Amino acid sequence: MAEAAVRVPGRGDEPSAAADRDDAILTVSGLELRFGGVHALAGTDLDVRRGSITALIGPNGAGKTTLFNAVTGFYRAERGVVLFDGQPVLGRPPHAIARLGMARTFQLTKTLAAMPVLDNMMLAAPDQPGERLANVVLHPRRWRAREDVVRARALALLDTFDLRDQAYAYAGTLSGGQRKLLELARVLMLEPRLILLDEPMAGINPALAQRLLEHIHALREREHVTFFFIEHDMDVVMGQSDRVVVMSQGEVIADGTPERVSRDARVIDAYLGSVEDDR
């Protein structure tokens, strides 16, 4: 009865139809989240275009990481709307959001040190029936077959990321840069359509950072993965992204091509000004 009050929009629409109508893979509007007195997200509005490499910048404490956490379900936003590929995701648990195809990495890498590199990779594979206890007992052949496929894909990815030689070592033995690579490779095992990267280049050497960027571009071209990444290095932001979103004090203050954003007076004011303060 109550159902009738809700208009049912586009039930049965093909996904591609929705995609044509609206080019955004991620839409955030009016997102609010407070920590005690701190308004970490104060009505954040933004969208991320499908197939783009979009950078998110802003001074320390602007709320960038908090935005990622709220969008991926790790924090519970108080109000607002988040649409991923046309579906509302707010209120869903993080694991459900990850399964929808929106994956994320963390500012401090979360590789699982007490597991071998290969296990880190295979863990992330979706649709492994062997992760259900009932299937483990009842359908051993099904999950073993899937395991073979998953292993092959994991090894191939490790190959791409030059981690093949470390496949059987505990992830705890990797260097910091290798861990970042592993985290990106691992997130790809999820076969996501959108990847949120929280400061992927921080703390790794320039050569490795270059490789990471090459991977990101290649993935966008080949697999049509969309990237939304937080970055502090302005050269990377300006040189590598199609669009830049600027946050300050929980709000988006500018949004556009790198050229436009870098000329925006408010950005120069709020962002560059406070970067100087930080130093």
Add this chain to the structure above:
Amino acid sequence: MWVAASAAYSLANDERRWDTGEVVELMRSVRALDAQRGRLRRAVGARPALAGLAFFLAIAIALLIAKGANAFGQTTVFGVVSGSYFALGAVGLTIVYGVLRLVNFAHGDFLTFGAYMAFVINVTVGLPLIVAVLFAIATTGAVGVGLELFMWRPMRAKGAGMLPLLLMSIGLAFVIRNGIQMVAGTGERNLRVNVTSTIAFLGLRIGRTELIVVLTSVVVLTLVGLMLRFTSLGKQMRALADNAELAEASGVDTNRIILATWLLAGGLAGLAGVLYASAVGVFTPDLGFLLLLSLFAAVILGGIGDAYGALAGGFLLGLIQEWSTLVIDARWKVAVGFAALIITLVLRPQGIFGRARAI
């Protein structure tokens, strides 16, 4: 209102696609609903301590009306008596947690140790109880300090995590309790205190010793509270509990403060042990082990790491346990305390007073 709620529900649970405009529209009606519900929640949320107190008073008044002034008053007196040694024991336990993030499962056995040390002086040697109390405080405090130097500090230096420290404290609990049992046996002991003479006022009875126990506890707890609030040592303890790195960076001598913390926690535990032994009359090597979970309950009720909370939690637990005997058989009262512990953990893990701050 109902429409909005069910719309919100279908929004959260349906896989179908929505466009932004529709969702925003919908969110607006949901928001109106939220605002109404939010008002009550905020009223409670803004003053959790008051809300908790109001709830507690409501229960007290209901019991008072249903069971009569005398029964209620008498259980309240008993509750305050047990609350006084719960609070003493719990304050030490919670301070150690606040400063060291260590859940010390051996804390109960510190109480046992104190009681037996008092027994040695008071009964074996035959000196007055006051001397025995001081001896118990000194020796138990010394045990706390000794263990810090030979066990906890080296473990911290190794960077030991939560599980090893928990298990180590459990091992320590076993060694202390059973060590005492090997020396003293399992037989019941009692201190040379007067457990028979009682004082009556307004038709309520309280043992003379019990009264002394309550007064001692209240005085000592007040002193501890003042010490934490006003002395330099107390301020440094609270700083360390709030943020260890920051405290260290601003010049707090961590090791010295930690030693003082153990001395305080041990001393209070020793005193609590003697007070328990005096108030109850008899004790065995199981004393502290049987009390430990009640001490945890007091600590959790008051918010772990919060010394004033533990103080309140101790008396609260005493009252809850004794008042429960008005409603159900007295043999359940300890279990009632454990149930209060679990319920608090599940509903308000930060404690009923809801202060997130440590110590």
Add this chain to the structure above:
Amino acid sequence: MTLSSISFSAFGQAEFWIGVGVLAGIYGIFVLGLQLNVGFTGIINFGQVGFMSIGAYAMAILVLKAHWSFWLSLPAATAVAVATGLLIGLPSLRLRADYFAIATIAFAEIIRYVAENARGLTNGNIGLLGFDSSWVSVSNSIQGWLSTSEIQLPLLLVTWGLFGVLTVVMRRVQGTPWGRVLRAVREDEDAARALGKNVFSYKLQSLAIAATLGSLAGYLLALDLAFLSPDQFDPSVTFTGYAVLILGGLASYVGIAAGTAILWVLLEGTRFINLPLSAEQIAALRFVIVGAVLIGLMAFRPQGLFGKREEMVLGG
């Protein structure tokens, strides 16, 4: 004081060592559950004895009061233990690890108080007797078939047989994708969530399986003693289990067998050292040993005998 000497003659007493073996096997099964929780899922379950107690009491009550068949009461009692595990896990598994530890020990103590005070069901401290006649007749025929005079030998065989099978099963299951998710949860819940794993569900499953194993250990203990009373289920059972767990090594199922064998030989071996101690003192000495084993291992060898240092994620 004279130097204590060991009376070797006592080592020949088969009956005595069979009894020790039964206990060691029971603790082995008990600790398989702890290993799953602590070693592989990273949840600190301090209430395992509660599941043991519920399993044993539910079985005995079903047999004695509801007149169920002993064999039917076994799975039913395990179901009761699992249901309790879910009931306690649902609200408390969301808590921080140390809070969860305290919540579970409180749960186990409440169970013990219920066993002590719900006298209509449990007979309180008088205890329950006579629930094991079905087992006794089976045991007798095994005994006849083996033509041995050792009364407890059948129970020893059943206990260690079951322990062996369960160890193999748990190891196999741990090697599956399911076990891999558990290890991820053990190390970093947020990482597991970000990779699409329902962390809470896995923790709940882990606790439910531990409850199952605890209830099995409970039946065997009940059959061993032919008697149930609340004081058999005090928290020291759980912590003796932890001594076995750490001795064998975290994250190693095979280590448990070694751990339980060593600890029980150590505990029971004290009987054969002629110390000038009373029985009461010897009993206390055993728990001093348990405590010392825990302290010593944590200080000097936190990974135990067979644990992997690399997998000490709860802080080594």
